[in-house]
Amino acid sequence: MEYVYSVLVMIGIYTIMASSFNLIIGFGGLISIAHPIFFALSAYASALVNLHWGVPIPLAILLGTLFAAAMSVMLSLPSLRISGDYLLIASMGFQLGFVEVIKNVDFAGGAGGLTGIASIYSGPSRSPAFVVTTLTIAATVVSVVHWLTHGEYGRAIRAMRDDEECFASLGRNPMAIKITIFAVGSALAGLAGALYAHYFQFLSPEQFGITQSALILTMVVVGGMGSTWGPVVGALLLTALPQAITFLNLPPSVMAPLQGMLYTGLVLLFLFVRPAGLVAKRLGQ
Amino acid sequence: MLEFRAVSARYGKLAALIEVSLSVPDGARVAIFGHNGAGKTTLLKCGVGAMPGIDGEVSCNGTRIVPGAVYRNTRLGIGFVPQGHNVFKNLGVERNLGIAGLLHDKRFVERVYELFPMLAERRAQLAGSLSGGQQQMLALGMALMTQPRILLLDEPATGLAPVIVENVLASLLRINETMKTAIVIVEQNVKATLPVVERALILKAGRLVWDGSSAELARKEDLWTWF
Numbered sequence: 327m328e329y330v331y332s333v334l335v336m337i338g339i340y341t342i343m344a345s346s347f348n349l350i351i352g353f354g355g356l357i358s359i360a361h362p363i364f365f366a367l368s369a370y371a372s373a374l375v376n377l378h379w380g381v382p383i384p385l386a387i388l389l390g391t392l393f394a395a396a397m398s399v400m401l402s403l404p405s406l407r408i409s410g411d412y413l414l415i416a417s418m419g420f421q422l423g424f425v426e427v428i429k430n431v432d433f434a435g436g437a438g439g440l441t442g443i444a445s446i447y448s449g450p451s452r453s454p455a456f457v458v459t460t461l462t463i464a465a466t467v468v469s470v471v472h473w474l475t476h477g478e479y480g481r482a483i484r485a486m487r488d489d490e491e492c493f494a495s496l497g498r499n500p501m502a503i504k505i506t507i508f509a510v511g512s513a514l515a516g517l518a519g520a521l522y523a524h525y526f527q528f529l530s531p532e533q534f535g536i537t538q539s540a541l542i543l544t545m546v547v548v549g550g551m552g553s554t555w556g557p558v559v560g561a562l563l564l565t566a567l568p569q570a571i572t573f574l575n576l577p578p579s580v581m582a583p584l585q586g587m588l589y590t591g592l593v594l595l596f597l598f599v600r601p602a603g604l605v606a607k608r609l610g611q
Numbered sequence: 612m613l614e615f616r617a618v619s620a621r622y623g624k625l626a627a628l629i630e631v632s633l634s635v636p637d638g639a640r641v642a643i644f645g646h647n648g649a650g651k652t653t654l655l656k657c658g659v660g661a662m663p664g665i666d667g668e669v670s671c672n673g674t675r676i677v678p679g680a681v682y683r684n685t686r687l688g689i690g691f692v693p694q695g696h697n698v699f700k701n702l703g704v705e706r707n708l709g710i711a712g713l714l715h716d717k718r719f720v721e722r723v724y725e726l727f728p729m730l731a732e733r734r735a736q737l738a739g740s741l742s743g744g745q746q747q748m749l750a751l752g753m754a755l756m757t758q759p760r761i762l763l764l765d766e767p768a769t770g771l772a773p774v775i776v777e778n779v780l781a782s783l784l785r786i787n788e789t790m791k792t793a794i795v796i797v798e799q800n801v802k803a804t805l806p807v808v809e810r811a812l813i814l815k816a817g818r819l820v821w822d823g824s825s826a827e828l829a830r831k832e833d834l835w836t837w838f
């Protein structure tokens with residue numbers, strides 16, 4: 327049962343990750359691979375302020391989330407000033423660089439990882455309570471992303487992407503929209519990271535590598551970029567599928583490459599067969 | 612009043628605008644002519660701050676136009692309708708007007724509809740499905756939503772049938788008369804434009820080579836040699 331709970335929590339966490347990454351790449355058109363690092367920065371920040379300063383966990387999670395947002399501005403503000411392509415390049419540096427930084431910071435556990443992180447809940451109903459919390463937050467995140475990308479602000483985002491020059495000449499600031507989208511998306515990734523930290527109670531820098539960027543991107547592409555439900559479907563599918571394969575009881579030497587091929591295969595399959603993803607984006611109004 | 616003081620602009624090594632000085636008083640109607648690549652678009656872009664690094668200075672009623680900060684400059688009362696692409700094709704007519712309307716007075720939409728009843732009949736239609744002339748009207752309406760004191764228009768009538776060209780130009784005249792908005796229009800169609808403006812400027816290879824009344828330019832026998 328504990329196993330089922332942990333899969334459900336992971337589905338919730340990946341739903342938050344995919345949904346928020348979709349906000350950035352699918353709606354905002356901002357290409358970055360640094361999504362997992364904001365997850366990591368917040369996870370570590372939340373765990374550490376609780377561990378070292380005794381900040382209560384809910385407040386620690388909030389601080390971690392805000393820290394992720396602040397760090398995202400450090401990345402997006404200077405690079406978007408130059409160009410969108412520059413964001414991609416800078417995000418690679420951010421992603422690769424911070425993993426190295428975390429590995430070498432002793433009070434964050436270093437390369438060996440951070441242990442002894444406090445849990446939000448305790449007692450026998452710890453896991454079910456966590457499942458409910460994570461899935462509720464995931465549902466809220468999906469609603470927030472939907473609300474942001476539809477309605478008045480959503481139309482401004484679409485207009486900005488359609489034609490930036492025209493958008494600016496109407497007195498609207500394209501940079502403000504891009505930086506806001508990036509910060510909100512990164513903050514949500516941070517929220518997922520902090521939840522993760524206080525559930526699994528262990529963080530290792532290796533977990534937040536570039537393969538995570540690929541996994542989250544796959545979820546968004548397979549589910550459907552720029553749609554509300556796409557990333558949810560993608561997260562569900564790509565969290566459950568690898569778990570399902572483990573039931574086949576294959577030897578690890580077959581298992582690892584099979585999981586890798588699963589992602590590659592799915593992306594290729596979808597690019598050819600269903601480029602808009604499982605949940606195709608609605609066009610028009 | 613929009614003022615250019617010895618403005619030069621370049622794209623890399625290419626000088627697109629060389630030491631242009633001019634001023635557009637409140638309520639004026641000015642046309643900018645010149646051959647392809649003469650620097651007309653560049654001049655308008657400098658006016659709204661869309662050229663990042665320029666020499667010289669542009670100011671609006673004494674406030675410096677900061678190069679690279681278009682959205683802030685428009686708030687000084689400068690409306691800019693870019694060349695070609697100037698409506699959001701995937702949004703409906705009213706939503707297009709609302710993009711600027713988010714910042715400004717929403718009730719102003721009704722004034723725009725009074726000016727262009729054609730738009731009022733098509734509030735929900737996607738801008739991309741409007742005809743070329745209708746899109747130009749919408750672009751004008753959108754620029755008006757920011758309630759500019761001066762309107763910079765880059766070839767608003769290009770590619771339109773002669774009747775529609777007359778239509779667009781007549782709307783500009785109406786805007787100028789009813790709202791006292793100054794109009795600066797870049798146009799290839801000299802003949803159709805001259806009657807609706809008071810003053811004309813001619814750019815040649817980035818330099819301002821003529822600045823005078825439109826009537827005077829119209830009288831010139833050697834009109835075409837200027838281009």
Ligand SMILES: Nc1ncnc2c1ncn2[C@@H]1O[C@H](COP(=O)(O)OP(=O)(O)OP(=O)(O)O)[C@@H](O)[C@H]1O
Binds near residue numbers: 622646649650
């Ligand atoms: N983005 C750009 N990059 C490099 N050169 C440019 C760019 N935009 C314009 N130019 C060059 O600058 C010069 C002036 O261009 P500009 O667009 O101002 O001309 P124009 O008078 O508006 O022409 P047209 O009537 O064709 O619209 C041209 O030689 C053009 O090739």
Ligand SMILES: [Mg+2]
Binds near residue numbers: 651653765
């Ligand atoms: Mg031009």
